[in-house]
Amino acid sequence: MPIIHCYLSSVTMPDTEFMQSIAEIGFHAIESRSLLGCDIKAEGEDMGKDTGWYNGYCWKERYNGKYKEMQRLIASGELPQAKGPCAICGDTDTKAGFEYHDEDYSKPYSWVEPAIYALCHHCHIYKLHQRFARPFAWQAHIAHVRRGGYARELKDPNIKKEVDAYRAAIKRGETPPALRQLRPYTKTIRKEWFADLRMDKASLKDPAARPRP
Numbered sequence: 758m759p760i761i762h763c764y765l766s767s768v769t770m771p772d773t774e775f776m777q778s779i780a781e782i783g784f785h786a787i788e789s790r791s792l793l794g795c796d797i798k799a800e801g802e803d804m805g806k807d808t809g810w811y812n813g814y815c816w817k818e819r820y821n822g823k824y825k826e827m828q829r830l831i832a833s834g835e836l837p838q839a840k841g842p843c844a845i846c847g848d849t850d851t852k853a854g855f856e857y858h859d860e861d862y863s864k865p866y867s868w869v870e871p872a873i874y875a876l877c878h879h880c881h882i883y884k885l886h887q888r889f890a891r892p893f894a895w896q897a898h899i900a901h902v903r904r905g906g907y908a909r910e911l912k913d914p915n916i917k918k919e920v921d922a923y924r925a926a927i928k929r930g931e932t933p934p935a936l937r938q939l940r941p942y943t944k945t946i947r948k949e950w951f952a953d954l955r956m957d958k959a960s961l962k963d964p965a966a967r968p969r970p
C-alpha cells in the first residue's frame with residue numbers, strides 16, 4: 758500500500774484514492790513536496806497497479822521509467838532544464854516556473870514535442886492534470902489562454918473573476934461571457950496540441966490513449 762506522509766499534519770496514511778488524485782496532478786508536485794506539504798513513499802510494487810496512470814501508462818512506466826531518466830539527463834546536462842514559453846499559456850516569465858510535461862512515455866524515449874512540452878507550473882499542475890476532476894476549469898483556462906492570458910495572471914482578482922464567471926456559465930450549460938482580449942493570440946484556435954486532449958478518466962488507463970504503442 759502506498760504510504761502518504763504529510764509534513765503539515767504529521768500523519769501517515771494509506772489512501773489509494775488520494776494517491777490517484779496526486780498521480781493525476783503530476784510528479785512534480787510530489788518531487789517538490791509542494792502539494793499540501795506531503796511526501797509520498799512507494800512501497801514495493803504496489804504503486805502502479807491501480808494508481809498513477811496517465812495516457813495508458815502505469816506509474817512504473819511513468820515515474821520509475823521516464824521521469825527518473827529525465828532527472829538523470831537534466832542532472833548530467835544532456836537535457837536542458839525546461840524553459841519558457843509555456844506551451845499552453847505562452848508565458849515567458851521565469852517566475853512562472855517551467856517544467857516538463859510528458860504525453861508519451863513509450864520507449865525509445867523522446868525528449869521533444871509532441872512527447873514532452875515545457876509548461877508553467879500552474880498550467881501543468883493546476884489545470885492540465887486536473888482536467889479530469891475539474892473539466893470546466895480546464896475549458897475556462899483554455900478560453901483564458903486564447904484571449905492571450907497567462908496562467909499567473911489569474912492572481913489578478915479582476916481576471917480571476919472573469920474566468921470564474923466563464924467557468925460557471927459553461928458549467929450551467931449557458932453561453933459564457935466573452936473574455937476581453939489581453940494580448941494577441943498567435944496559435945490557431947482548436948489546432949493547439951492541448952485542444953483535444955481526452956478528459957475522460959478512462960483515458961488514464963486506456964492503452965489506446967498512448968501516442969505510441
Ligand SMILES: [Zn+2]
Nearest residue numbers: 843846877880
Ligand atoms: Zn502556462
